[in-house]
Amino acid sequence: MTEFLIHSKRCFINEEFFEATLHIRNDKILTTYRGLKTRESLPLLDYGNLIVMSGIIDVHVHINEPGREDWEGFDTATKAAAIGGVTTLIEMPLNANPVTTDIKAFQLKQEASKNKLHVNCGFYGGIIPTNKNDIEDLINEGVFGIKGFLTHSGIDEFPNVSKTDLEAIAPILKKHNIPLLLHCELSDDNVPEVTNPKSYQDYLQSRPHHWETNAIDLALDIQKRYDIKVHIVHLSASEGIERIKKHQQKTNKLTVETCPHYLYFNAETIPDESPIYKCAPPIRESINNDKLWSFLLNDGFNFLASDHSPAPPKRKQLESGDFFKAWGGISGLQFTLPILFTEGKKRGLSTEKLILLLTKKPAEFLELDYKKGDLIAGFDADITVWDDSHEFTISEESIRHKHKATPYLNETVFGKVIHTFVNGVQVVKNSEFKTLQQGQLLLKNR
Ligand SMILES: [Zn+2]
Structure with a gap:
């Protein structure tokens, strides 16, 4: 069983930003708390002022x-x-x-x-x-x-x-x-x-x-x-x-x-x-x-x-x-x-x-909005953490598609994804892969 907390001053939950702590258990969001919440037995990933969203x-x-x-x-x-x-x-x-x-x-x-x-x-x-x-x-x-x-x-x-x-x-x-x-x-x-x-x-x-x-x-x-x-x-x-x-x-x-x-x-x-x-x-x-x-x-x-x-x-x-x-x-x-x-x-x-x-x-x-698309209790723990103040230039080395050919190459943009969680597992940490093969096959109504 995996269980941990994610905290940020800017979590986007139910259409608004506020300081919150997400309690993740296995592949789900167990609950969300307003403000900073710590539990001695649980690891806390504190993301400060980064945006935490679905x-x-x-x-x-x-x-x-x-x-x-x-x-x-x-x-x-x-x-x-x-x-x-x-x-x-x-x-x-x-x-x-x-x-x-x-x-x-x-x-x-x-x-x-x-x-x-x-x-x-x-x-x-x-x-x-x-x-x-x-x-x-x-x-x-x-x-x-x-x-x-x-x-x-x-x-x-x-x-x-x-x-x-x-x-x-x-x-x-x-x-x-x-x-x-x-x-x-x-x-x-x-x-x-x-x-x-x-x-x-x-x-x-x-x-x-x-x-x-x-x-x-x-x-x-x-x-x-x-x-x-x-x-x-x-x-x-x-x-x-x-x-x-x-x-x-x-x-x-x-x-x-x-x-x-x-x-x-x-x-x-x-x-x-x-x-x-x-x-x-x-x-x-x-x-x-x-x-x-x-x-x-x-x-x-x-x-x-x-x-x-x-x-x-x-x-x-x-x-x-x-x-x-x-x-x-x-x-x-x-x-x-x-x-x-x-x-x-x-x-x-x-x-x-x-x-x-x-x-x-x-x-x-x-029609997946009963379990995806928001950070609320019971939803799948699919979470993106990004830095809206981080400016960077899209380089060939950063491109993970099979081919590097894209018109976005060399564009200078704001908003860098730092961490990604898929079904409660951290797949991307500090913009690098951490744990792969966490995706699930989705079949409608099944
Ligand atoms: Zn198309």
């Missing part, structure tokens, strides 16, 4: 194993997560091979994660045109949602679906109250011709706002007609905001996320020949991103997630600089907290609100 929950991560372990894997991704204060993540049904579109592939994925989970990990299943009969099996096996694309996903094994495909599975999603996650870009030919594939402007214009808004309209229509939970992943186009807002007034079954890269970078400062910044939908102009920030500050986004989507440097076409040949995806799982905290400080985002968007809110989306 561990970050990242609901949008691509790990690529099995099948594309040369892109990323469970071991490296969950190590990066732990160092970055992420204690729970949910893995997307692509870009592993096989993709998670039937129960056999889902079981293979669970098998592949064995002995490699350094944080807790759950999964989504995928919808493609040919697997409607597999959706209920995936749900019964424990996926947290079903994800689909409305445009080419980037890999041929995961073809995009049509409205008809989504309509076919909507009753199953409704029956199980499982969310449909949609990559909202609906492609058409109404885009300018590409003249220079190494130009960021050309890339940006090739994926216009209306691709996103057309897809959002489709998503809202399905949500309304079938009364199912619909989640819009990685909103980038601010043109989508008004219709989302309007729809959210009518239902709480529509949720929307955005990601650090859309909030931190702007198209104006992305140089040509730098596909390290390529993602889909693309990072847009600062005037667009100001609107994303305003939506965020007005509680429009339900939560924030990394969309960690790594690939080997060769796939990112770092040498050729060709945006159109490059893999679209940004590697950044480890840096969600400092990136958002640093930019958020400039934008007037309170630390309280940021923490909620990274902990309690995603826990609610996953």
Whole structure:
């Protein structure tokens, strides 16, 4: 049995900061006390003025194993997560091979994660045109949602679906109250011709706002007609905001996320020949991103997630600089907290609100908020301790993802994760690994 106390002058509990002592027993928070509490028989970890909060929950991560372990894997991704204060993540049904579109592939994925989970990990299943009969099996096996694309996903094994495909599975999603996650870009030919594939402007214009808004309209229509939970992943186009807002007034079954890269970078400062910044939908102009920030500050986004989507440097076409040949995806799982905290400080985002968007809110989306996303008695002891005054520059040596290629390299940021606890065990101590393999496989409703 392990039992100890954690004290800090700034614990974030039930949506506010105060001095508290957490009593941890085994994998749970046994109780919390206001102020400093000592017990002679129990070790006390006194973290002074560091922020002690519930561990970050990242609901949008691509790990690529099995099948594309040369892109990323469970071991490296969950190590990066732990160092970055992420204690729970949910893995997307692509870009592993096989993709998670039937129960056999889902079981293979669970098998592949064995002995490699350094944080807790759950999964989504995928919808493609040919697997409607597999959706209920995936749900019964424990996926947290079903994800689909409305445009080419980037890999041929995961073809995009049509409205008809989504309509076919909507009753199953409704029956199980499982969310449909949609990559909202609906492609058409109404885009300018590409003249220079190494130009960021050309890339940006090739994926216009209306691709996103057309897809959002489709998503809202399905949500309304079938009364199912619909989640819009990685909103980038601010043109989508008004219709989302309007729809959210009518239902709480529509949720929307955005990601650090859309909030931190702007198209104006992305140089040509730098596909390290390529993602889909693309990072847009600062005037667009100001609107994303305003939506965020007005509680429009339900939560924030990394969309960690790594690939080997060769796939990112770092040498050729060709945006159109490059893999679209940004590697950044480890840096969600400092990136958002640093930019958020400039934008007037309170630390309280940021923490909620990274902990309690995603826990609610996953329906894990009865045991994760807060530091209260009975909850899982997933805890992140960080220093909001610590400034540092992101260096190659500090990156724990499989590949060092990330647009966040050399950024100077505030907010360093110092300690991470997963299920009551200290996985990270003084920003170094202490005890590995403490993550659990999470299966919905099981
Ligand atoms: Zn993604």
